[in-house]
Amino acid sequence: MSVKLFEEYLEEGIAKTQTPDISRSNSLIKEAERSYRILKHFIEVSGVNDDNANHIIKNCYDIIMELIRFKMLREGYGTSGKGAHEAEVSYLRKLQFNHKEIEFADKLRYYRNGILYYGKNFDSEYANKVLKFLENVYFTIK
Numbered sequence: 001m002s003v004k005l006f007e008e009y010l011e012e013g014i015a016k017t018q019t020p021d022i023s024r025s026n027s028l029i030k031e032a033e034r035s036y037r038i039l040k041h042f043i044e045v046s047g048v049n050d051d052n053a054n055h056i057i058k059n060c061y062d063i064i065m066e067l068i069r070f071k072m073l074r075e076g077y078g079t080s081g082k083g084a085h086e087a088e089v090s091y092l093r094k095l096q097f098n099h100k101e102i103e104f105a106d107k108l109r110y111y112r113n114g115i116l117y118y119g120k121n122f123d124s125e126y127a128n129k130v131l132k133f134l135e136n137v138y139f140t141i142k
Contacts, residue, residue, distance in 0.1 A: 003106045006094055009087035015079045025073040029142070032066035035059065036138060043131070053127035054115050060134040061112040064105065067141040071095060085109055095141060104133055 009015035039059050046052055068088045072078065075094075079087045089105045097105075108130060114120030 003086070003090050003093075003102050006087065006090045009079070009083065009090060012083070014081055014083040015077055015087045015091075017076055018078050020076045021073045021078075025070050028066050028070040028073065032063050032070060032138075033142075035063045035066065036134075039063065048124045048127050048131070050123045053122045053124050054120075056127045057108070057122055057130050058112055058115055060130045061108055064108070064134060064137050067137055068092065068095075071141055092137075097137075097140070101133070101136070105137075108133070 006015060010017070039056070042059075043056070048056060065085070065088060068091055072088065072091055077091070079085075086106070086109070089102065089109055092102045092105055111120065111122065111126075115122070
């Protein structure tokens with residue numbers, strides 16, 4: 001599975017250039033920061049285990065996407081329609097993430113859909129990998 005270049009999503013019209021939306025961008029970063037604090041508190045209280053792994057994975061994914069959208073909006077890009085999440089993941093390349101990190105993010109996107117739509121369950125081991133990835137994304141993008 002290989003993630004297309006962000007420019008391909010621009011050519012397809014899934015991603016578009018737009019006027020930077022600083023207000024919406026600021027709102028997204030505040031929400032990402034709040035969600036991150038809440039997740040960290042949840043983990044301090046509950047720990048990471050097989051029972052809450054899916055919850056943690058979904059929340060990590062949401063925070064990562066908010067961070068990506070924050071940067072995209074600030075830099076004058078937006079996405080919509082089928083393929084928007086893939087385009088947002090591909091934007092990580094523009095943010096200097098490497099191929100391995102982008103592939104991890106794309107698998108996370110795919111697995112998160114499996115949780116939401118197909119009842120897929122993950123364990124604490126994968127949840128911990130996702131948390132580690134979130135830490136990297138959070139401090140790199142923010």
